[in-house]
Amino acid sequence: MADMESSLQEAMQIEGAVGVALVDYTSGMALGALGSSKEMDLTIAAAGNTDVVRAKLRTLEMLKLKDTIEDILITLGVQYHVIRPLTSRNTQGLFLYLVLARSRANLAMARHKLKTIEEGLQM
Amino acid sequence: MSKSSRLPLLRESLEPWCAAGVTGALRVLDPPGGVVYVVDGRIAYAETPVASGVERLLTASGRLPADAWRAAVTAGRAQHRIGPELVDAGLVTQAELESLGVIALHDAAFFLFDLVVSAHFEHRARHPVGHLRTLDLRSVCQEVDRRKRLLADAWPDAAIDTAAVLPQRRLRSQCVALTALQWEVVANADRRRSPIDLARLLGRDTFTVMLEVRRMARTGLVEPGRPGGSAAAESVATVRAKAAADMTTTALPIVQSARHARPEPAPDPPEQPAPPAGESFPHVPLPRRAIRQEPAPHPELAGMPDFRVSEQILTRLIAGLGAL
Numbered sequence: 001m002a003d004m005e006s007s008l009q010e011a012m013q014i015e016g017a018v019g020v021a022l023v024d025y026t027s028g029m030a031l032g033a034l035g036s037s038k039e040m041d042l043t044i045a046a047a048g049n050t051d052v053v054r055a056k057l058r059t060l061e062m063l064k065l066k067d068t069i070e071d072i073l074i075t076l077g078v079q080y081h082v083i084r085p086l087t088s089r090n091t092q093g094l095f096l097y098l099v100l101a102r103s104r105a106n107l108a109m110a111r112h113k114l115k116t117i118e119e120g121l122q123m
Numbered sequence: 124m125s126k127s128s129r130l131p132l133l134r135e136s137l138e139p140w141c142a143a144g145v146t147g148a149l150r151v152l153d154p155p156g157g158v159v160y161v162v163d164g165r166i167a168y169a170e171t172p173v174a175s176g177v178e179r180l181l182t183a184s185g186r187l188p189a190d191a192w193r194a195a196v197t198a199g200r201a202q203h204r205i206g207p208e209l210v211d212a213g214l215v216t217q218a219e220l221e222s223l224g225v226i227a228l229h230d231a232a233f234f235l236f237d238l239v240v241s242a243h244f245e246h247r248a249r250h251p252v253g254h255l256r257t258l259d260l261r262s263v264c265q266e267v268d269r270r271k272r273l274l275a276d277a278w279p280d281a282a283i284d285t286a287a288v289l290p291q292r293r294l295r296s297q298c299v300a301l302t303a304l305q306w307e308v309v310a311n312a313d314r315r316r317s318p319i320d321l322a323r324l325l326g327r328d329t330f331t332v333m334l335e336v337r338r339m340a341r342t343g344l345v346e347p348g349r350p351g352g353s354a355a356a357e358s359v360a361t362v363r364a365k366a367a368a369d370m371t372t373t374a375l376p377i378v379q380s381a382r383h384a385r386p387e388p389a390p391d392p393p394e395q396p397a398p399p400a401g402e403s404f405p406h407v408p409l410p411r412r413a414i415r416q417e418p419a420p421h422p423e424l425a426g427m428p429d430f431r432v433s434e435q436i437l438t439r440l441i442a443g444l445g446a447l
Contacts, residue, residue: 002216002217002218002257003217003218003221004217004218004221005256007218021217022222024222024226025228025306026327026328026331026332027229027270027328027331028269028273029226029229029269029332030264031221031222031225031226032221032254032256034224038215041263041267043266043269047269054302058300061168061300062300078415094222121218122216122218122219
């Protein structure tokens with residue numbers, strides 16, 4: 001069974017990963033984060049991306065799409081940001097937030113691995 | 124022990140203990156009461172009766188039956204292993220428990236960190252749930268400050284946190300969208316419960332309930348409520364009013380009001396002010412009452428040093444008992 005620290009460390013092993021956080025999107029707080037730095041303050045990123053997730057969920061609601069978000073991809077010039085809401089009943093309200101360096105990352109592989117980590121967190 | 128004549132903010136009182144890398148608990152002696160647990164100089168847990176602890180988050184939310192929690196308490200309390208008991212029984216995952224621990228910690232820290240209260244440090248005290256993730260004091264402070272800003276941005280008047288939540292009976296618009304938590308709040312607001320009461324009832328963290336209520340007030344879904352409600356809400360309102368008043372006055376009234384609070388952790392039989400004088404009933408309440416009443420008749424300057432001495436004695440007694 002995965003604890004938070006080992007799940008975050010596993011996420012940092014993903015090719016190209018430069019930062020990861022587990023975020024509570026009801027409060028916008030990072031429950032745990034690795035790879036935070038001066039250039040990339042993950043607590044600020046956590047709070048900001050909470051608004052992204054809320055806005056997207058709200059949009060889905062307004063469109064009356066009976067579906068859930070598997071992940072949200074934001075492509076920057078030099079980074080990918082991947083947001084993955086956790087879905088099981090006992091981890092609802094949390095999302096994983098992964099920052100990847102575009103030059104080193106394999107996006108398909110990263111998404112796949114993030115899915116595995118999510119499953120580990122909510123087993 | 125940690126009692127200072129300047130009475131710093133609680134977060135400042137924590138600094139030396141964190142810097143020294145010690146393990147123990149800083150107990151808040153004045154209302155609303157609470158404890159901050161430190162492990163190796165890092166914040167491990169915090170709790171206060173007005174915020175939702177891990178127990179409420181797990182049981183009141185319907186995540187776990189209360190019986191399952193009680194069984195874990197019975198099995199793990201003595202060894203500070205309530206959390207691991209739950210995980211071993213397969214009732215929660217480690218990551219979930221850690222998440223709830225961090226959420227509960229910040230929820231309590233929000234109410235405690237900026238209080239000017241007397242507190243004493245108890246070495247080696249640990250929380251019975253068991254320590255999960257420990258956090259840097261500075262990062263907890265930053266999160267507390269962020270929460271204060273978010274709340275103030277959503278609705279500037281803090282009185283709404285302790286007032287009864289009054290959803291508007293009629294809306295101007297034809298259609299509204301609510302978040303799941305907002306829905307829970309509206310569905311359970313009985314026009315008496317404050318956001319603090321609702322958070323306890325629903326097993327949600329208090330901060331997010333306060334935030335959603337403030338957001339709904341801003342969008343006109345909830346009236347800025349009337350004062351009143353539960354005792355818990357009242358106590359927060361009182362503490363906040365006192366803190367606001369203390370900002371403008373000297374330190375003296377703070378010390379006085381601190382004295383009126385019960386110095387609760389003193390059920391010690393070997394109490395000094397009560398030489399039984401041949402009495403055959405060594406009752407615990409007797410010395411406690413004596414201490415509580417002593418400063419009350421003269422709430423002026425005069426009682427102050429006495430009280431501090433008696434508190435030091437209490438602290439030493441507690442430390443002594445702990446060592447036994």
